[in-house]
Amino acid sequence: MGVLRTAKLSTLGLGKSVGLFDALGRSDWRKNQLLILGYHGVSQHDEHHWNPDLYVSPEYFRSRMTLLKKYGCNVLPLAEALQRLWARTLPPCSVALTFDDGFCDFYNHAFPILREFGWSATVYLTSYYSLYNRPVFDVMCSYLLWKGRRAVIDARGLINGTDTLDLRTESTRAAATVALRKFARDAKYSAADKDELLTALAERLSIDYEAILSKRILHLLTADELAELAGEGIDIQLHTHRHYLPNKRESFLCELEENKNFIRRFTKSPHHFCYPNGVYEAGKEAWLRESNVASATTCEPGLATDHSHRYRLPRLVDTSTLQLIELEGWISGFSKFLPHKPTRGEHLIPPFYY
Numbered sequence: 001m002g003v004l005r006t007a008k009l010s011t012l013g014l015g016k017s018v019g020l021f022d023a024l025g026r027s028d029w030r031k032n033q034l035l036i037l038g039y040h041g042v043s044q045h046d047e048h049h050w051n052p053d054l055y056v057s058p059e060y061f062r063s064r065m066t067l068l069k070k071y072g073c074n075v076l077p078l079a080e081a082l083q084r085l086w087a088r089t090l091p092p093c094s095v096a097l098t099f100d101d102g103f104c105d106f107y108n109h110a111f112p113i114l115r116e117f118g119w120s121a122t123v124y125l126t127s128y129y130s131l132y133n134r135p136v137f138d139v140m141c142s143y144l145l146w147k148g149r150r151a152v153i154d155a156r157g158l159i160n161g162t163d164t165l166d167l168r169t170e171s172t173r174a175a176a177t178v179a180l181r182k183f184a185r186d187a188k189y190s191a192a193d194k195d196e197l198l199t200a201l202a203e204r205l206s207i208d209y210e211a212i213l214s215k216r217i218l219h220l221l222t223a224d225e226l227a228e229l230a231g232e233g234i235d236i237q238l239h240t241h242r243h244y245l246p247n248k249r250e251s252f253l254c255e256l257e258e259n260k261n262f263i264r265r266f267t268k269s270p271h272h273f274c275y276p277n278g279v280y281e282a283g284k285e286a287w288l289r290e291s292n293v294a295s296a297t298t299c300e301p302g303l304a305t306d307h308s309h310r311y312r313l314p315r316l317v318d319t320s321t322l323q324l325i326e327l328e329g330w331i332s333g334f335s336k337f338l339p340h341k342p343t344r345g346e347h348l349i350p351p352f353y354y
Helices: 003-017 020-025 058-070 078-087 105-117 137-147 170-186 191-204 209-215 223-231 249-263 282-290 324-332
Strands: 034-039 094-101 122-125 152-154 164-166 235-238 272-274 295-297
Touching (some): 003 020, 003 324, 020 324, 034 078, 078 094, 078 235, 094 105, 105 223, 122 249, 122 272, 137 191, 170 191, 223 235, 235 249, 249 282
Parallel strands (some): 034 094, 094 122, 122 235
Antiparallel strands (some): 152 164
């Protein structure tokens, strides 16, 4: 743990012990701010061990929801929360819950817990792999290589230009993941081609891929699951079609329109957006406005106010490595006064979902 993090945790502990958390959490200052919490996945098996920045366990997620209830947080649907933020009519200690990408574990694990608490959430859906419901290639590459992390495998006949893949360290696994993704992109593989590559990779690693498929690990929500969730009050919103944000206007608008067209099956108002990987650029805000998008969230930690730029809304991404007192600090608002490193989420999700 770094020096800055250690000092921050000590400061949080001191602030809580002298009652600053309670005082700030009940204050008018906190009332006029919104904590937007972001999650990615809730494990169906061992995903939180593979990538603790991407996945949390169901037990972990339940503990976070219990903490929100303990603090008396008013958990609001995102659209309502933003309307009330801008109108300065938020109730005390307001929180909105968001989930990126639309992994099917939301349906299996997160939603049942949310239903117990009587809370809604927004799912920012990247829609391509909902239509082609197989494992998301980029993240499944990383997951399979982690599952085979004690191996050095013969890569001949698997990918061009590489004889072996050494999976014994985190850095060599990262390099192998990059090599596989680059190979598939350069070869212009279709989704079906990539799925065949995943099957071959699992076989080379002696991994029971059918067992992984049967658990639907790293699959996105199907249309039927999305329809059921929408019927239960879950809000489905925009995250691009392929988890990719083009730099050219026409391509950008097309990517967003494909996403909208799919999501309109489940909601009449897909007007809220989350940047893939949390990466945003000022020039693209005009394109979002042109597409009738009302808000866009980032992965920059913070509390949103009525002065926050509506296309750069701060959001706290909760992960397995975030300690409970750190979340408490943000719920109360105390953490807003502490230094923090800006993050745009590049480490959370690979940059392409083709």
